[in-house]
Amino acid sequence: RALTNIGNLLLExxxxxxxxxxxxxxxxxxxxxxxxxxxxxxxxxxxxKLGASVRSLKTSQRLAVRQASAQGREDAKER
Structure with missing residues (x-):
């Protein structure tokens, strides 16, 4: 996350x-x-770089959904 934050500062x-x-x-x-x-x-x-941007965005969304689903399954196991 630190590298991403440095990237954000540079982007700004x-x-x-x-x-x-x-x-x-x-x-x-x-x-x-x-x-x-x-x-x-x-x-x-x-x-x-619109094609690359769309691919990166889709990857981001796919990973976020996958991680949220995994977290939901873990939370359900704890109950």
């Missing part, structure tokens, strides 16, 4: 390429982190 200052690098580094460490995929989609959209 208009350093899109540097931000993308941090998001990709975060995904190298944790490819199942939906937040990094979502932020990568944002920077790709700003760079007009």
């Amino acid at each position: 200052t208009g350093e899109d390429e540097a931000a993308e690098g941090y998001y990709r580094r975060a995904l190298d460490l944790n490819p199942d982190y939906p937040g990094a995929h979502h932020n990568l989609a944002v920077v790709q959209r700003r760079q007009r």
Whole structure:
């Protein structure tokens, strides 16, 4: 998450390429982190890489749903 946050700061200052690098580094460490995929989609959209942006956004959404479902199953087991 720290790498993603650095990417967010860079994105806010208009350093899109540097931000993308941090998001990709975060995904190298944790490819199942939906937040990094979502932020990568944002920077790709700003760079007009629309196809890549849509793929990153879909990956983010898919991972978020999968993780929420897994958390729901764990919560149900605890009851």
